[in-house]
Amino acid sequence: MASNLLGNEIEDILRSAVEDADGHLFVVDPSSETVEALVELGTAFEGELPSVKLLAEERLLKDVMNDFLVASSAADLVEAGDLEIRSLEAPVDNSLLVTADRTVAVVTAGDRVAGLTTDDEAFVDTAFETYSQRFDAAEPFKLRTPSISRVRETIGENIDEQTREDFDSVLSSLETARGDGDGLDEVTITLLVAAKNDVLLYDISKWGEDVGIASKATFSRTKTRLEELGLIDTEKVPIDVGRPRLRLKLGDERLQDTDAEELASVAQSMIAS
Known part of the structure; x- marks a missing residue:
């Protein structure tokens, strides 16, 4: 049975997902704060990163990547092959972290954040296949900032x-x-x-x-x-x-x-x- 993830910062949830991921990690429809935290975590992470596939609304990506500090660090991760970024055409019901082993819905409440987790095999398989297909069909987001x-x-x-x-x-x-x-x-x-x-x-x-x-x-x-x-x-x-x-x-x-x-x-x- 998967345990729910609790923390004061989105970084706590992301770090747990990154450390536990084996293979691909889909980050679906995140907030701008989540994208910034993901880039910061990826830049500072000690060890081997999973293949992180970021699927977010284009308007949000443009706004976040207007910050040179975020965009240039994201470009480093892209060049290293640790991060792929694609544009989400339509939002989903929740911000999600999806791996082959579990699905996590990210929920914020005041100054707290939680990752509501399931490892139900049928649900996880469906979620992983669904977002793999949506990612493959999505348009790549072009970073115009050098690493x-x-x-x-x-x-x-x-x-x-x-x-x-x-x-x-x-x-x-x-x-x-x-x-x-x-x-x-x-x-x-x-x-x-x-x-x-x-x-x-x-x-x-x-x-x-x-x-x-x-x-x-x-x-x-x-x-x-x-x-x-x-x-x-x-x-x-x-x-x-x-x-x-x-x-x-x-x-x-x-x-x-x-x-x-x-x-x-x-x-x-x-x-x-």
């Missing part, structure tokens, strides 16, 4: 190691990095870190476009906005042929005097003021 591993590796190779270290420090200080125009999205973060290390705009924007973060035009527009807000400044650097290039500089003493770990919070307060 965080590739971002970290290439920024060190193409810019320098200090910029990579500062980039990591800024990301680790953030809870989200959403591209909604109001907070610190990945382009803003990259430009601030580049300015902290006196990197040329041409170099950082070319790297950003090549790795898949954003186009050079997006980097240029964001640079202009940050200049207008007084967060960064530029100086012209002559080159042998063509127009001078621009070296990025932090434009405010509050930023110039801060460590990378506090760069994001100081910049965010300046943007909000």
